[in-house]
Amino acid sequence: DTAVSQTPKYLVTQMGNDKSIKCEQNLGHDTMYWYKQDSKKFLKIMFSYNNKELIINETVPNRFSPKSPDKAHLNLHINSLELGDSAVYFCASSQEIGVVEKLFFGSGTQLSVL
Amino acid sequence: QQQVKQSPQSLIVQKGGISIINCAYENTAFDYFPWYQQFPGKGPALLIAIRPDVSEKKEGRFTISFNKSAKQFSLHIMDSQPGDSATYFCAANFGNEKLTFGTGTRLTIIP
Numbered sequence: 001d002t003a004v005s006q007t008p009k010y011l012v013t014q015m016g017n018d019k020s021i022k023c024e025q026n027l028g029h030d031t032m033y034w035y036k037q038d039s040k041k042f043l044k045i046m047f048s049y050n051n052k053e054l055i056i057n058e059t060v061p062n063r064f065s066p067k068s069p070d071k072a073h074l075n076l077h078i079n080s081l082e083l084g085d086s087a088v089y090f091c092a093s094s095q096e097i098g099v100v101e102k103l104f105f106g107s108g109t110q111l112s113v114l
Numbered sequence: 115q116q117q118v119k120q121s122p123q124s125l126i127v128q129k130g131g132i133s134i135i136n137c138a139y140e141n142t143a144f145d146y147f148p149w150y151q152q153f154p155g156k157g158p159a160l161l162i163a164i165r166p167d168v169s170e171k172k173e174g175r176f177t178i179s180f181n182k183s184a185k186q187f188s189l190h191i192m193d194s195q196p197g198d199s200a201t202y203f204c205a206a207n208f209g210n211e212k213l214t215f216g217t218g219t220r221l222t223i224i225p
Contacts, residue, residue, distance in 0.1 A: 004157070041201055041218040043158070048212065056212055090157050103150075103213065105157025 023091030120216030
């Protein structure tokens with residue numbers, strides 16, 4: 001029973017398209033995140049939501065828009081995809097804001113923009 | 115600027131040997147230092163963590179050594195096994211701040 005699940009696992013698309021990645025956690029956590037991992041494996045936080053409220057927005061282009069319909073879901077919508085958006089995107093969750101003792105990550109969505 | 119510098123970028127260790135990965139930080143306010151392990155095609159998973167009130171923490175074959183005065187901490191994997199082959203990330207934070215990750219170390223254990 002997967003704790004943090006995200007779909008799709010792979011996403012291949014053309015430049016200029018709009019795409020979404022979905023994430024769900026069944027841990028009952030209050031806080032969810034989106035991270036971007038580039039080709040060099042560097043992990044960078046993009047957004048953090050606590051109970052549906054945006055907490056962290058790390059100067060991500062406004063083509064990226066997170067949406068949290070409820071505290072168990074955090075989706076990522078990307079408009080006008082660019083080549084540089086190619087990366088692995090990870091959803092994560094933690095018990096509550098500020099308590100980052102344990103982040104639970106999903107398995108990632110590998111986005112390839114052609 | 116919050117930074118965590120990690121080395122080496124990649125590491126090859128023979129089975130049964132000791133793997134050592136080092137991290138250095140700049141922000142003296144950091145008070146939580148976790149290590150995450152990531153296998154190919156998977157997300158990172160918390161491996162072990164330490165707070166600066168102790169100089170060492172051991173969990174099985176994994177040990178964190180912490181040197182507060184040098185602002186450094188390291189992960190030691192004793193009796194390294196092929197199943198330990200993965201990418202390892204150190205990280206740090208304080209209070210309600212987000213975790214700052216190191217750049218990762220790709221560890222390969224060879225027979």
